[in-house]
Structure formats: structure tokens, C-alpha cells
Amino acid sequence: MKQQFPLKNVQQEKRIFRGRVYFATGLVTFFLLLLVARYAYLQIFHFEEFSDAADKNRIRLQPIAPARGYIYDRNGILLADNYPVFTATLSRADVVDIDDTLKRLVPIISLSQEDIDRFQSRIKTAKKTERVTLKLNLTETDIARFSEVKFQFPGVDIETQMTRYYPHGELFAHVVGYVGRINDKELKIIDKDAYAGTNLIGKIGVEKSYEDLLHGTPGYESIEADAHGNVLRHLGRKESTRGNDLYLSLDYGLQSVAAEQLAGRRGAVVAMDPRTGEILALVSSPSFNPNLFVTGIGHDDYSALRDNLDQPLYNRALQGTYPPGSTIKPMEGLGGIHFKTVDWGTTISDPGYFHLPGDSHKFRDWKKTGHGAVNLHKSIVISCDTYFYILSYQLGIDRMNEWMRQFGFGEKTGVDLPSESSGLYPSQEWKMRTRKSKWLKGETISVSIGQGAFTATPLQLAMATAITANHGAHVTPHVLRESKGAKSHPVHNAPNGKINFSGTDEDWIKMRDAMVDVIQTGTGRGIRTPMYQIAGKTGTAQVKSIAQGKRYNEASLTSRQLDHGLFVGFAPAENPEIAIAVIWENGKHGGSAAQIARPVFDYWMLTRKKKPIIPLSHQMSGGLMTAGIKPGELPSGETPLTTNPNATPKPNTGQTTTAQPVTQAQPATTTTEISE
Missing domain, CATH: 3.40.710.10 (DD-peptidase/beta-lactamase superfamily)
Structure with a gap:
């Protein structure tokens, strides 16, 4: 028996189809408008914000540590100098596994556990783009070993940084003091922006009490880098400001006699x-x-x-x-x-x-x-x-x-x-x-x-x-x-x-x-x-x-x-x-103590102006000029001292420089006093 089907309602089907088309078109149009609105939101209203974010993926600000100010005695004799050393640094942004990197670096640049502990303390608070010091004062052997395997350590570099040297060793140690690596306690109180790229801070003496003057202000360099952290080009630079130079009231000759x-x-x-x-x-x-x-x-x-x-x-x-x-x-x-x-x-x-x-x-x-x-x-x-x-x-x-x-x-x-x-x-x-x-x-x-x-x-x-x-x-x-x-x-x-x-x-x-x-x-x-x-x-x-x-x-x-x-x-x-x-x-x-005081009096009263004691290493064309100071540019009322043009200070000797011989006044007699 032949089955009967009802006749199609063409008009109804057309209406249904048109409705579906309109709905789909409207839906597509809605999402298209939503996409355009979002695009406009990102590109027009938040362009600078997201442009900066994008630039940060390729453009980085590297801090430039300021040179520390020099310290002189009252006559312009250099008491605290700066000299360059090779330093291993690590960029947190370019190293995926820091612990593994440190482990592999230990035998290459002779990293001690103390070096590692200091690094880990510093990197916890460092900015992502900041380079953090791994080890100061690398030896030639350290540098040679690292150069052979540098390709295995993306984000690790050897840079030149300035460190401190005290040319007169023990003579001014207690009063001038010294600088040292920034420790955990100091990290909690220092201004991290002001000390970006800096490893050293004053610990005792003048170095500590006048840290704010000596430290200076850091600068920044803008660089473009690839995904591996390699520098592609330098985009701009703001120079750091060197710390103040300090002239102390101390007199090298008098200090030498007393010591x-x-x-x-x-x-x-x-x-x-x-x-x-x-x-x-x-x-x-x-x-x-x-x-x-x-x-x-x-x-x-x-x-x-x-x-x-x-x-x-x-x-x-x-x-x-x-x-x-x-x-x-x-x-x-x-x-x-x-x-x-x-x-x-x-x-x-x-x-x-x-x-x-x-x-x-x-x-x-x-x-x-x-x-x-x-x-x-x-x-x-x-x-x-x-x-x-x-x-x-x-x-x-x-x-x-x-x-x-x-x-x-x-x-x-x-x-x-x-x-x-x-x-x-x-x-x-x-x-x-x-x-x-x-x-x-x-x-x-x-x-x-x-x-x-x-x-x-x-x-x-x-x-x-x-x-x-x-x-x-x-x-x-x-x-x-x-x-x-x-x-x-x-x-x-x-x-x-x-x-x-x-x-x-x-x-x-x-x-x-x-x-x-x-x-x-x-x-x-x-x-x-x-x-x-x-x-x-x-x-x-x-x-x-x-x-x-x-x-x-x-x-x-x-x-x-x-x-x-x-x-x-x-x-x-x-x-x-x-x-x-x-x-x-x-x-x-007390009479014994007076015997110590007499030569100090004699030097100040009789010898200082005629035959001052000065270090052989003191050179106007060396010590003062390296600090950007012209010869004779001393505190008011002072005059430059005679120097030995053939002497050159050598860092890290730990020795006190030899003073020029001087004819002192006759030493005090050893007469025993009544008492005291």
C-alpha cells in the first residue's frame, strides 16, 4: 500500500531558514563587533600599557653601578681608591634553572658555599631584569675556564666592576674603615633601586658613616635582547653619578708618626x-x-x-x-x-x-x-x-x-x-x-x-x-x-x-x-x-x-x-x-705614655711644614687625576705636597706604602718621671 506524505509548506521553511540565517549573521556580527571593541580597547585605550609590556620582553634596563667617591687626607693623599675587577653575574630573566646552573658553575669559577649563599640572598629581592653578582674578583684561571664553556650558561656573563682598595693598609683601617659585600640584614633596609648593580657597602669607619655621600646614584642602560638574553643593540643610556669625594681632617704624616x-x-x-x-x-x-x-x-x-x-x-x-x-x-x-x-x-x-x-x-x-x-x-x-x-x-x-x-x-x-x-x-x-x-x-x-x-x-x-x-x-x-x-x-x-x-x-x-x-x-x-x-x-x-x-x-x-x-x-x-x-x-x-706623645707633638709643631711625611705612591698625576680632580684642587688653605713620580700603587698587596724619610726633631729623653 502506497504511503501518503503531507505536502511541504514552502513558505514556512523559508521563514525558518531566514530566521536561522539572521540569527547566525547576528551572532557572527555580535562577536565581530565584540572582537573589534576588544581590539580597540587594547590598541587605543591601553596602547601604552601593553606596548610597554611587549617591549619588556625584548628591551631591558640594566643598572649601571655608580663609582664610589674617593677618600683623601687633608693634603690630598689618597686613602681609599677604586680599581676594576672581573665579576661573574647572572641574569634571573635568562636562566631557567638557577640551582642547576649554580651546581655546574661551582668547579668552573671556584664558587664557594659562601658565594652561593650571598647570591641566593640577593637574587630573592632582585628585579627580574637585574644582573646579580655570583663572584667578585675572578682569577685569570676562573675566566679562562668559563670562556671555554660559556655557551652552556646562557644568562651568565663576566663583567668588569669597580671595587675598593686601601693603599695604606693598616694605617687608616680603624678610621677610614672598609667596604664589604651587602649582607641579608643590610638588604632589608637599603633602597634597592639606589643599590641596583652594587655589591659593596660601607661597614665601619668613614666608609659607613658617610655611605650616603660616597655611594652615588646608579644609572641605567636600555638594551634590546633576544629570547636567549643576547644583546642585539643598545638603545639608550643614563649615566650614573659618582659619589662625593671626601677630604678628611686627618694628616697622613701625623698618623704615620703616631702609628x-x-x-x-x-x-x-x-x-x-x-x-x-x-x-x-x-x-x-x-x-x-x-x-x-x-x-x-x-x-x-x-x-x-x-x-x-x-x-x-x-x-x-x-x-x-x-x-x-x-x-x-x-x-x-x-x-x-x-x-x-x-x-x-x-x-x-x-x-x-x-x-x-x-x-x-x-x-x-x-x-x-x-x-x-x-x-x-x-x-x-x-x-x-x-x-x-x-x-x-x-x-x-x-x-x-x-x-x-x-x-x-x-x-x-x-x-x-x-x-x-x-x-x-x-x-x-x-x-x-x-x-x-x-x-x-x-x-x-x-x-x-x-x-x-x-x-x-x-x-x-x-x-x-x-x-x-x-x-x-x-x-x-x-x-x-x-x-x-x-x-x-x-x-x-x-x-x-x-x-x-x-x-x-x-x-x-x-x-x-x-x-x-x-x-x-x-x-x-x-x-x-x-x-x-x-x-x-x-x-x-x-x-x-x-x-x-x-x-x-x-x-x-x-x-x-x-x-x-x-x-x-x-x-x-x-x-x-x-x-x-x-x-x-x-x-x-703616664710618663711612658707621654714619651709616645712627644714625637707626635714634634711632627706637628716642627717638622710638618718643612719636611712632611708623604707616601712614595702619592702622585698628583695619578691619585688626584683619576678622581677627576685637577692638581692643586684641594681644600682651601692647603697646598699640594711633593711627590715621587716613579711610584705606582698596586692593589691587593695588603702592605702599607713606604713613607719618605724625614728628619725629625730630637726625640724625647727617657728620663724617668716622678710617678703617674
């Missing part, structure tokens, strides 16, 4: 200009070679320095706190004048000891039989302890504290060097706060002769001596004399106030005269000279305590139990140009 006097001894010498506060010499002995630290000191070398019993890394001039002994008696005597406890005519009878009322304990004078009748002038000249025992008992510790703090004791001097110690000048409040007990009157007696809880740094003693030389005008010690470069930094070279003193200028003059007699006829007479007049004061600081009733027996003590010798002084006495503080650890007495 020579302390050679083989433990101690410190600080010399400063009492008129300005400029530090002329700052020596701590023994010292160390700062060049060892620049590219990373080895474990054995550091252990040798750290474990050395003489502590060469310890800056005795700035951080060493010692009982000042009798060196503080001139300041203390002026305190008696200020509080009207004594005057220049006040006389005591010294039987050789003092005891507190109602107490049988005897505080003995250094001279067992006593000095007889003693006034303030004589007490300074012969360093009579008993006079100051009585004076301190009448003043009391709190008034003594109030007065002596005006000279800078018990607080930091404010010197422009890091890690300064404050020393200690005690008070009743201090003892109650720190030791939870009352102050005893007997403790005041010990403090009166610079013993007991009283400690001071050599720098504090130099500043207090300068204030005394200035008749009470206060100066702040500083080593920066002038800064030249892009950054402005004013330097204050003048007194900044005066201590509160109820006496007259005549009292300062009388104290100066007493200190002159210390050198002429008293405990410091071993260094007297007819060439100029020195005002000074010797001091002895006891290291090992002696029981009541026992005598000091030097023969029974070890070399490190002997008393410290101290000396402070200024010259010329009438118009002081230099103030000096000396500490000789276990030097037995």
Missing part, C-alpha cells in the same frame, strides 16, 4: 685641633689590613683576627673605655673652682693618705710619705691624690657628675664615626638604677682620681683636653673636612658653645700654667722641650686591684696586669693648635 710610636704596643692616640674639632690623627694599635674584607675575607683570615688576644679589630680610640687616671685632675680642679669649694690658695697637709670621718680605711697617695703642704697648682704638677680625695669628698658625686659631663664624660662625643662608646661617669641615680644599691662615699674617692666606675675613651679625653685648652669653649670632634660632589654636605669647623663656669678666664690660664709645669718640673718632665711649650697631664690607671695594706709589686704581675699609662696635653700652651690623648695599655705609668 710608629704605638708599633708593637696595645693602645691608642687621638690628636685633634682644639680650635675646630678636626681630628688630625686617630690610631688604634694593633690594626688590621682592611683590603682583606672588600671582596670577602676568608674564614682562616677572619678567625686569626677575631681570636687574636690583642684584638686588632677593636677600635681602642673610639670604643675602648679605660679608667682615665689622673689625666682628669685639671678638669676636676676647675670644678672645685666652679663650685667655690677651693681656690688657688686653698692648701692641705698631705700625710700620704686620706680617710673618711669615722672610717679607718686609708685611701693612699701614690707617694707613701705624702707631699706636705699642697695647693691646687702643686696638686696638678705633682699629681697629689690626697688633694683630690679631699676635694671630691667636699663636692660629692652628683656635683662632680654635673661638672664633668660638661667636658663630655659619660656620653658620646658626637664624632662622625660609627660605634662610639659613651664611657661612664657615675652618679647616685646611676648606681641605684643599675645596681639597686646606694652610692658609698668611698666610691666618690676612687672616682676623684679616675678610677672606680669612671671610664672614658681616648677620644673623650682628647675632647676634654681641647675644651680645657679652649678655656671652656666646646668643640665636637669630626673627621670630615670637606665634601666635593653632587650632594651638598656642610661641615661645622668652630666651637659650638661654652661650658657653664662661674670662675674667670684667669682660672683657665692658671690651670694651663699648672699643666705647663707638669711638663717642665712635674710628672711629665721627661718630654719637656725648649722648642715650644707643652701643657699636659700624666695618668696611671690601675689594672689589678691591690688589697688594703699591700704594696704594689710590679715584678709579681704579668705583662697584662701592669697599670695602663695615659697622657693628655696640648701645644703650644699659649695658643693651642693640637690636643693629644694617649693610652698605652699596661704601659706602667
